[in-house]
Amino acid sequence: MPTRDGASLQERIIALIHERGLAPGAPMPTEVQLMDLLGASRNSVREAVRALRALGIVEIRHGHGTFVGHASLDVLTPSLAFQVRSGQGGGIRALHDLVEVRELLETGLIGQVARTTSPTRLAALDALVNGMDRDRGADRAFHALLYESCGNELVLQLIGLFWDVYHEVEPTLGPPEERTAEIVVNHRRIVAALRARDAEAAREAMRLHFRDVKARIARAKARPLPAPT
Amino acid sequence: MPTRDGASLQERIIALIHERGLAPGAPMPTEVQLMDLLGASRNSVREAVRALRALGIVEIRHGHGTFVGHASLDVLTPSLAFQVRSGQGGGIRALHDLVEVRELLETGLIGQVARTTSPTRLAALDALVNGMDRDRGADRAFHALLYESCGNELVLQLIGLFWDVYHEVEPTLGPPEERTAEIVVNHRRIVAALRARDAEAAREAMRLHFRDVKARIARAKARPLPAPT
DNA sequence: TGCGTCCGGGACGTAGGACGTCCTGCGGGT
């Protein structure tokens, strides 16, 4: 008989997760069990599961089993990075869009952060800024910690996602152009505004930070070509 | 001669796209050709391609071929919808986060829209508002048209994505609670502010719009359970 | 008794072949 079931295997597997109330981390049925449950061959089941894995909906551990995933947005880093790189002009335009979205989110949030940040958190932010010239990941941690108190998990994931994509594509902009000093100054100014609980100053400091980032992109755009592979 | 290649097949396929400079819409090598190029079996190739399709990186047309995709973010609607539904409390919290992000983006953008919207566009927005009580999709089109002039493709995709996810999960909030009149009033107020080129009024109108949406979510949270399937 | 090693089973990973389904384009019939 034909394999027309109306709903794709992927959707049926998702429905199955919801029916059973499987929480992230819970074990999924094995491939063989899914074959019976869905009435499909192992091959079809595997292809559907692979697609779900790409979306972060399930997590596969070789030799152990398949588990419900967290659907964290960072699984789509490759997708966004691909889209950015595919854009005409080496994706400079897409990169600019990306940074602009980050700016929108962060300048919109920093105001409420200024009113709620505890001294403990401020100290942690200071520590991250101090290590920023050595540790490349300190910048990411800084922005993540900044908005952790907002209680908005989605925003955290988005900002992390955009950071990852930017730093994956950034090397194609040309020479490293390390201006660590300026970056540190910018971040320090943000922390200072937060310590003073001055929302407007924090917003302005954040705008300055992104002004530098966008300037870097604009310089890359002016250049002819970033030396293709 | 195990299959250890270091890089996954997916990554190698993506690399292949970049090497050949394939633009979105361009035809990909066939499955058989990919088998030779990557030195893998058809099964493995198919699984990798399926994963890329889930990410929107390739597009498959049965009986025709495989093509480079646009990696539009709306392919991850199922992923986000899954994540929202998986959250504890029926995902009410995640839904609130989602709307909050939309609010951040839209209130941040509406200001610059107010300064650039042409009369033609205003008329189109009016038409969409007028049809909003009949056409369910008019709301989506309204928000898309609003920010089209910003020239930020990523923002358009994100707002569309969030709209889709919200309206896919929204039915689980409980009874429809059609307050079309209020919604229309809110949108009309936004257009009025744009027509007056009053950025601050537009921002405020947008905030009011989202205040209503968040109120709906809060009412749903207060309710015990949204009647499980 | 306690611990480290070995081995078996379970589950995912890869491979290769066969057949069905869908689309396109070409050629012949009307």
Place this chain on the structure above:
DNA sequence: ACCCGCAGGACGTCCTACGTCCCGGACGCA
């Protein structure tokens, strides 16, 4: 000139077999 049917290419599904990895229990040694 138009329509229909057919062949070929490409994706969709299924089946079988074997490899790889992880875990836990059995075994042997100290």
